[in-house]
Amino acid sequence: MKDKAWFNVVFMLICTAILTGILSGVYVYSRPLIQANTRLREIKAQLYALNIEVPADMSSTELAAYYEQIIEEKNVNGLTAYEYKTDDGRTQYAFPFEGAALWGDISGIIALDQDLKTVLGLDFISQNETPGLGGRIEEDWFKEQFRGISLYEEGDPVRYATVSDEGQIDAITGATSTSNAVLGLINETIKDIKSKMGGGN
Amino acid sequence: MSSYGEITKKTLWTENPVIRQILGICSALAVTNLVANTLVMGIGVSLVTAFSSLTVSLLRNTIPVRVRMMAQTLIIAFYVILVDIVLRAFLPDMSRALGPYVGLIITNCIIMGRCEAFAQTNKPLPSFFDGLMSGLGYTLVLTAIAIVRELMGFGTILGIQILGDWWTPWTIMVMAPSAFFVLASIIWAAKSVALKREISAKRTVSKGVQVSGN
Numbered sequence A: 001m002k003d004k005a006w007f008n009v010v011f012m013l014i015c016t017a018i019l020t021g022i023l024s025g026v027y028v029y030s031r032p033l034i035q036a037n038t039r040l041r042e043i044k045a046q047l048y049a050l051n052i053e054v055p056a057d058m059s060s061t062e063l064a065a066y067y068e069q070i071i072e073e074k075n076v077n078g079l080t081a082y083e084y085k086t087d088d089g090r091t092q093y094a095f096p097f098e099g100a101a102l103w104g105d106i107s108g109i110i111a112l113d114q115d116l117k118t119v120l121g122l123d124f125i126s127q128n129e130t131p132g133l134g135g136r137i138e139e140d141w142f143k144e145q146f147r148g149i150s151l152y153e154e155g156d157p158v159r160y161a162t163v164s165d166e167g168q169i170d171a172i173t174g175a176t177s178t179s180n181a182v183l184g185l186i187n188e189t190i191k192d193i194k195s196k197m198g199g200g201n
Numbered sequence B: 001m002s003s004y005g006e007i008t009k010k011t012l013w014t015e016n017p018v019i020r021q022i023l024g025i026c027s028a029l030a031v032t033n034l035v036a037n038t039l040v041m042g043i044g045v046s047l048v049t050a051f052s053s054l055t056v057s058l059l060r061n062t063i064p065v066r067v068r069m070m071a072q073t074l075i076i077a078f079y080v081i082l083v084d085i086v087l088r089a090f091l092p093d094m095s096r097a098l099g100p101y102v103g104l105i106i107t108n109c110i111i112m113g114r115c116e117a118f119a120q121t122n123k124p125l126p127s128f129f130d131g132l133m134s135g136l137g138y139t140l141v142l143t144a145i146a147i148v149r150e151l152m153g154f155g156t157i158l159g160i161q162i163l164g165d166w167w168t169p170w171t172i173m174v175m176a177p178s179a180f181f182v183l184a185s186i187i188w189a190a191k192s193v194a195l196k197r198e199i200s201a202k203r204t205v206s207k208g209v210q211v212s213g214n
Helices: A005-049 A060-070 A134-138 A140-144 A176-197 B004-014 B025-030 B035-058 B065-090 B092-098 B101-107 B109-117 B124-154 B177-213
Strands: A071-076 A079-085 A091-100 A105-112 A119-126
Touching: A005 A060, A005 A091, A005 A105, A005 A119, A005 B065, A005 B092, A060 A071, A079 A176, A091 A176, A105 A176, A119 A140, A134 A140, A134 A176, B004 B124, B025 B101, B025 B124, B025 B177, B035 B065, B035 B092, B035 B101, B035 B109, B035 B124, B065 B092, B065 B101, B065 B109, B092 B101, B101 B109, B109 B124, B124 B177
Parallel strands: none
Antiparallel strands: A071 A079, A079 A091, A091 A105, A105 A119
16 A cells, blocks of 8 residues: 555645644644734834833733833824824824845834934844844844934935945944845835825924 | 664764764854854754654654655654744744744755654654754754854854954854855864874774784
């Protein structure tokens, strides 16, 4: 029986059915956990970008509840914006962005102040850049550079410091392609935000 | 068939998957610029190899010979996806750090190599052990490469600053090509040692023959 062609086919079908069945089971079981992790990551990215201090000993559920209290999700002209009102009455916004970098898609959050002229902060949610090179966009020194920078009115809102250009931030040495892709993505996002939010404000 | 001691010796040294069989080179280039990533990758590969070998060995009399490689690939893919799901659910930070590399465990030739070369003809427990130790042999070599690369590329080991400000990091050590140089040097050193041992072993044997001849 074992050398018959039909047995091979049936054997593979049964094997595939059993193994994928087990995987589906495990996936269904762990999906709530994975979704909670993804959600938590998004929340943390938004709070980081908006520069909101969170007590380090806060549990994930407390954090989620706290987040629901202070952040409001809005849709402005097809643009998702997370709104945060500061204690002194200013409205600040966090916007999700997504796009292609050097090796794969990057997604993250950029937060702008009420007048859309100042960046409050930036955080990345997912990226697939070279670890140790382009992957360093996730390091604090790179992200912290964006805190409080004023956007240029003319041309690209954010620029790297070069010999000929004053710029606001430094690129990553040895990771030119990733640096440029990330900056391009950020500038595109900011221009898009300005064109959609600008009129309404 | 093979004793556990023999398996250990073979997988870690005389038939080490990376330095003697030249397998798993793709990931040896990709993940070795940080020691932490290398260790997690090593654990992942070891576990997948061990459990794939165990499963293949358990089914070795059931799997039809003609489709055995298809079945092995299926089993390996099953464990790789399992590792990915577990990492995403319970170790999200590690999952983020490793990104696409977890999925790439499946392309590691060591896993299928051990299934074909060992698990197919051996009992489950020795197969499991063989897979685990092969993964360990792989991890040891990759960690050695990673230590050199992280130290020279960042001046750190496991993120802890080792070299002072006087050290200028070598960007080449962070990029994949440097793994070629480091890996080649390690293979060179290991082969030289192995060759010397072989020669001295032969000498002892030939001396022994002379003695018994007298």
